[in-house]
Amino acid sequence: xxxxxxxxxxxxxxxxxxxxxxxxxxxxxxxxxxxxxxxxxxxxxxxxxxxxxxxxxxxxxxxxxxxxxxxxxxxxxxxxxxxxxxxxxxxxxxxxxxxxxxxxxxxxxxxxxxxxxxxxxxxxxxxxxxxxxxxxxxxxxxxxxxxxxxxxxxxxxxxxxxxxxxxxxxxxxxxxxxxxxxxxxxxxxxxxxxxxxxxxxxxxxxxxxxxxxxxxxx
Ligand code: AP5
Ligand code: MG
Numbered sequence: 001x002x003x004x005x006x007x008x009x010x011x012x013x014x015x016x017x018x019x020x021x022x023x024x025x026x027x028x029x030x031x032x033x034x035x036x037x038x039x040x041x042x043x044x045x046x047x048x049x050x051x052x053x054x055x056x057x058x059x060x061x062x063x064x065x066x067x068x069x070x071x072x073x074x075x076x077x078x079x080x081x082x083x084x085x086x087x088x089x090x091x092x093x094x095x096x097x098x099x100x101x102x103x104x105x106x107x108x109x110x111x112x113x114x115x116x117x118x119x120x121x122x123x124x125x126x127x128x129x130x131x132x133x134x135x136x137x138x139x140x141x142x143x144x145x146x147x148x149x150x151x152x153x154x155x156x157x158x159x160x161x162x163x164x165x166x167x168x169x170x171x172x173x174x175x176x177x178x179x180x181x182x183x184x185x186x187x188x189x190x191x192x193x194x195x196x197x198x199x200x201x202x203x204x205x206x207x208x209x210x211x212x213x214x215x216x217x218x
Pocket of ligand 2: 017018035086
């Protein structure tokens with residue numbers, strides 16, 4: 001298998017993290033979630049975390065220079081294929097990514113767009129729990145942990161995300177539509193957009209993504 005470099009794109013709660021975790025394991029790729037990196041920086045109380053926190057709490061995008069700084073550092077040390085989950089989120093970020101990859105003689109092989117309607121998103125995010133230690137994602141309705149509120153993988157107590165409150169979810173959806181959705185055209189024009197129906201069980205969606213990647217010859 002060739003080295004595979006992917007972006008997972010979609011509205012908040014579409015299942016980007018859920019799928020990135022599964023696909024990265026199956027294909028031996030590095031899972032890079034800018035949201036998780038920022039949440040870790042907040043937890044570690046770093047200067048960058050302090051700056052990012054106020055935007056994330058409001059459901060707004062963190063300024064480009066903060067996210068790009070994080071990512072540039074990481075990409076320079078990468079020696080495997082990757083899944084970027086939650087990056088890029090604006091056209092300027094996508095343009096910057098193109099330049100960063102070009103400088104490393106890398107290409108983006110596919111942009112997996114997970115399509116889920118708003119009503120389903122609100123339902124999913126209201127019931128989400130995450131593991132603050134290993135990043136595993138659960139849902140109290142659709143995929144609860146085996147033991148109540150405890151991570152199946154590492155045994156850590158699960159938490160709710162700060163931005164999963166109803167008014168913040170609505171704001172995130174608005175930000176997605178205004179700032180991130182234009183990326184669909186950006187990548188469609190480049191011929192690398194892969195649209196996946198995000199309604200179904202997580203395993204069904206993993207199968208759809210795998211099939212689409214194999215159809216691409218990867
Ligand atoms: P980020 O952490 O990326 O959040 P997001 O894009 O809003 O997406 P989510 O993580 O909420 O959803 P997801 O698609 O990963 O879904 P999940 O798998 O968890 O970003 C957070 C914030 O950080 C941003 O608002 C911004 O402030 C900042 N930020 C991050 N990147 C940035 C950037 N590049 N530039 C600027 N700012 C940036 O699934 C959701 C729930 O549904 C879970 O409970 C899951 O168990 C469940 N579920 C998953 N699949 C299914 C299914 N098929 N059926 C039923 N339930 C399912
Ligand atoms: Mg996520």
